[in-house]
Amino acid sequence: MQWLQPPVVRDAEVLTRLPDAFRRHDRDNAWSLANRGGASVDSFLEGPVWADGHLWVTDIPYGRVFRVSMGGDWKLVAEFDGEPNGMKRMADGSFLMTDYRHGLMRLDANTGIVTPFLERRNSERFRGVNDLTFDAAGNLYFTDQGQSGLHDPTGRVYRLAPDGRLDILIDNAPSPNGLVLSPDEKVLYVAMTRGNCVWRVPLQADGSVSKVGQFFTSYGPSGPDGLAMRADGFLLVANPGLGYVWVLNHRAEPVEVIRTPVGASLTNLCFGGADGKLLLMTESTTGSILCAEMPERGAPVHAR
Numbered sequence: 367m368q369w370l371q372p373p374v375v376r377d378a379e380v381l382t383r384l385p386d387a388f389r390r391h392d393r394d395n396a397w398s399l400a401n402r403g404g405a406s407v408d409s410f411l412e413g414p415v416w417a418d419g420h421l422w423v424t425d426i427p428y429g430r431v432f433r434v435s436m437g438g439d440w441k442l443v444a445e446f447d448g449e450p451n452g453m454k455r456m457a458d459g460s461f462l463m464t465d466y467r468h469g470l471m472r473l474d475a476n477t478g479i480v481t482p483f484l485e486r487r488n489s490e491r492f493r494g495v496n497d498l499t500f501d502a503a504g505n506l507y508f509t510d511q512g513q514s515g516l517h518d519p520t521g522r523v524y525r526l527a528p529d530g531r532l533d534i535l536i537d538n539a540p541s542p543n544g545l546v547l548s549p550d551e552k553v554l555y556v557a558m559t560r561g562n563c564v565w566r567v568p569l570q571a572d573g574s575v576s577k578v579g580q581f582f583t584s585y586g587p588s589g590p591d592g593l594a595m596r597a598d599g600f601l602l603v604a605n606p607g608l609g610y611v612w613v614l615n616h617r618a619e620p621v622e623v624i625r626t627p628v629g630a631s632l633t634n635l636c637f638g639g640a641d642g643k644l645l646l647m648t649e650s651t652t653g654s655i656l657c658a659e660m661p662e663r664g665a666p667v668h669a670r
Contacts (some may be wrong), residue, residue, distance in 0.1 A: 384653035416638030452497030562589030592634030637664025
């Protein structure tokens with residue numbers, strides 16, 4: 367009988383931290399009151415994207431987007447009345463963001479101007495969109511998490527086609543969060559934070575989904591958040607409650623665990639660097655960017 371080998375465990379490195387000049391200490395922040403028990407937060411970094419030789423990240427409670435150099439220089443690109451979370455680069459150079467308050471928003475990276483992209487569906491507001499990803503054909507997949515959970519498994523996963531058609535793929539999700547496609551784009555993986563697991567969503571040729579199953583089960587106070595895919599098909603799962611990144615093989619077996627050396631909320635991740643093998647991660651309680659070299663490149667990240 368073949369037994370699972372214990373995963374390799376290593377610590378990430380701190381690449382840089384949000385400078386003190388950008389740290390806020392506003393009292394009664396609305397996002398903190400709803401999501402952090404009213405605790406004082408000076409930032410909460412999310413949505414990492416590698417573009418133009420820099421890392422771009424969002425700051426949820428203060429509606430900000432930063433551009434970070436590998437030398438540790440931070441530039442405030444945008445600040446607006448929103449709560450941006452997930453972010454992806456568009457083909458025209460702008461960024462598309464999931465914003466909890468406003469829906470899908472577009473950021474002009476040159477001017478810092480944020481404008482609506484998709485605020486409502488059939489005149490109804492979203493519950494609270496969280497993360498997004500594109501496929502090679504330009505379809506946009508995004509999660510509508512809101513405050514759903516095991517007590518209220520009504521989170522949704524949407525697909526927005528290039529022609530504007532919006533389909534609900536899943537409507538019974540306990541807190542859908544990060545999502546990523548397999549390299550062949552036949553499977554969509556979706557993190558279910560409050561279900562403490564990752565779902566495997568087979569995509570059918572006619573656009574429907576079928577035989578959705580639970581691919582990976584975690585544990586702890588806060589489950590899987592951001593997801594990333596390696597070119598070899600290994601799935602990387604940011605697990606904030608543990609401060610881990612799980613590196614899973616094709617059977618969902620953890621082959622490696624990357625730990626944060628600071629804080630306790632490793633929220634999201636992406637691949638970057640000159641060769642595409644540098645894993646970049648957001649640690650949100652300390653406002654830190656972490657990094658770790660990987661043996662394989664990240665899978666291609668598409669835009670539209």
